[in-house]
Amino acid sequence: MKRSLLLAACAAISMAAASVQAAPPAHVTAAVANPDRPAADRERDDARKPAEMLEFAGVKQGDVVVELIPGGGYFTRMLSAAVGPTGKVFAAVPAADLEKAKTEAKGNVTPxxxxxxxxxxxxxxxxMFTAQNYHDFHLKRFNLDVAAVNKALFDTIKPGGTLVIIDHAAVDGAPLEVADSLHRIDPAVVKREVEAAGFKFVGESNAVRNSADDKTKLVFDPSIRGKTDQFVFKFKKPG
Structure with missing residues (x-):
């Protein structure tokens, strides 16, 4: 009986310790809890798991960060808060949107x-952080040399720096054309292309995976929008 009680107590202590270890860093928690975040952003948190994403990215206070194609700024605002007043966030926007972005930029964010x-x-x-955008590199209307783009991204990151890519998953082996038709991409394609630029794959997060998504629908389809199966990859630049 005493042994059973002891084992139960040890298990409880281990679970409590694991719970403590699993908590995101304070600066990440504060960035997500920032009361200045728009209500519309907060409503998306359950699906987008921002605390898990920022913790996985390893963003630190004082970091210099670039977010590629930040859209409405969902992650930009949290990255800005997470790096703090000694850090910087560059918001990389389409050239046509640059002047507008400059007028709307606040604090440590520079478009x-x-x-x-x-x-x-x-x-x-x-x-370097990008969410739901990498597949756009393959859109026909942009006609990009993706290998050259990835090389430019590689050159922008400090030796030892990190690249995090979140995107909508296509079925395994899907052709690149699904970038246009479904706004998805095969995760294996992303890994292969990014590694070819010189990056080293170092891990992935399953926080925003969704096995209920069969990956055959356009990501804007009302039945799956906001609930797509997404992969999260982390790469390092050697150095």
Missing amino acids: VAMTGPAFKTPEPVDL
């Missing part, structure tokens, strides 16, 4: 133009 292979930030970055 820069995302211009394909010519892309460059004002200084090397510790972390």
Whole structure:
């Protein structure tokens, strides 16, 4: 009986310790809990798991970060808070949107133009982060040399720096054309292309995977929008 009680107590202590270890860093928790975040952003948190994403990315206070194609700024605002006043966030937007983005930028966020292979930030970055955008590199209307774009991204990151890619998963072996038809991409394609640029794959997160998504629908289909199966890859630049 005493042994059973002892084992139960040890198990409870182990579970409590695991729970403590699993908590995101304080600066990440504070960034997600920031009361200045729009209510519309908060409503998306259950699906997008921002605390898990920022923790997995390893963003630290004082980091220099670039977010590629930030859209409405969902992650931009949290990255800005997470790096704090000593850090910087470059928001890489389409060239056509640059002036508008400059007028709306706040605090430590500086918009820069995302211009394909010519892309460059004002200084090397510790972390490059992009959510639901990598597949756009393969859209026919952009006609991008994806290998050249990835090389430009590689050159923008400091040696030892990190690249995090979140995107909508296509079925295994899906052709690149699904980028246009479904706004999805085969995770294996992303890994292969990014590694070819010189990055080293170092891990993935399953926080936003969804096995209920059969990956055959357009990501904007009302039946799956906001609930797609998404992969999260982390790469490192050697150095």
